Amino acid sequence: MIVAIDGPSGTGKSSTSKAVAAKLGLSYLDTGAQYRAITWWMISNGVDVTDADAIASAAGKPSIVSGTDPSHPTITVDGVDASGPIREQDVTAKVSAVSAVPEVRARITELQRSIAAGAENGIVVEGRDIGTTVLPDADLKIFLTASPEARAARRSGELKGADVHATREALIKRDAADSSRKTSPLAKADDAVEVDTTDLTLQQVIECVVTLVEEKRAAT
Numbered sequence: 001m002i003v004a005i006d007g008p009s010g011t012g013k014s015s016t017s018k019a020v021a022a023k024l025g026l027s028y029l030d031t032g033a034q035y036r037a038i039t040w041w042m043i044s045n046g047v048d049v050t051d052a053d054a055i056a057s058a059a060g061k062p063s064i065v066s067g068t069d070p071s072h073p074t075i076t077v078d079g080v081d082a083s084g085p086i087r088e089q090d091v092t093a094k095v096s097a098v099s100a101v102p103e104v105r106a107r108i109t110e111l112q113r114s115i116a117a118g119a120e121n122g123i124v125v126e127g128r129d130i131g132t133t134v135l136p137d138a139d140l141k142i143f144l145t146a147s148p149e150a151r152a153a154r155r156s157g158e159l160k161g162a163d164v165h166a167t168r169e170a171l172i173k174r175d176a177a178d179s180s181r182k183t184s185p186l187a188k189a190d191d192a193v194e195v196d197t198t199d200l201t202l203q204q205v206i207e208c209v210v211t212l213v214e215e216k217r218a219a220t
């Protein structure tokens, strides 16, 4: 069972995917963390993230390893735990530029496909282009949405002291960059089930997705 969960920032992809995977005994992959990890490596190694050629030539250098246990997801870059630094503001501000570079996407997509292929009990993979590009044959595709206001309120609740208005503007800017890039932009697959989470609790979203997976399992 391969489940693809896509959508913009703050729609609940990570929280939902982890909970659904844990509940159903599936592995879990946060593909955003991989793009954040390669971005963190570029910044740490002095690569100019406004220079697509420089990013492209460095794209193959870092070794990125994701742990896929939903109750303890991990990510390392060249053997170093990157789970803290990849969430910092600087990485968040630069990740869209790095992830738009085709050589970066080719490398990370290959990694994602091999992780999914190796997940013996099935996997929930969350991101922006999983249903459209990475795993177009996924058994179930979900596209989560929510109003920019709800997403900004959720995100600024996580970042202590963050201004909701500034968070909303930053989210909208990142969505626009992710949706308009040439290579595998953020998009809903034609066969994805869209779930608007604006007025749902996280628990309701989890239950909805668990039901969709169980229905799919019963039908196959």
Ligand SMILES: Nc1ncnc2c1ncn2[C@@H]1O[C@H](COP(=O)(O)OP(=O)(O)O)[C@@H](O)[C@H]1O
Residues within 6 Å of the ligand: 007, 008, 009, 010, 011, 012, 013, 014, 015, 016, 154, 155, 158, 197, 200, 201, 202, 203, 205
């Ligand atoms: N339906 C929901 N209602 C309220 N808060 C939510 C909901 N879904 C997620 N959250 C919270 O919003 C924040 C962002 O969720 P997350 O799963 O990281 O989103 P994404 O992976 O899409 O960026 C987290 O703090 C999470 O607990």
Ligand SMILES: Nc1ccn([C@@H]2O[C@H](COP(=O)(O)OP(=O)(O)O)[C@@H](O)[C@H]2O)c(=O)n1
Residues within 6 Å of the ligand: 008, 009, 010, 014, 031, 032, 033, 035, 036, 095, 096, 097, 099, 100, 126, 127, 128, 129, 130, 174, 178
């Ligand atoms: N499948 C994916 C996942 C993430 N990304 C990129 O990685 C960034 C960070 O993704 P994320 O899922 O960690 O972002 P949040 O929504 O958690 O803030 C996105 O803004 C995209 O630029 C991507 O291009 N393709």
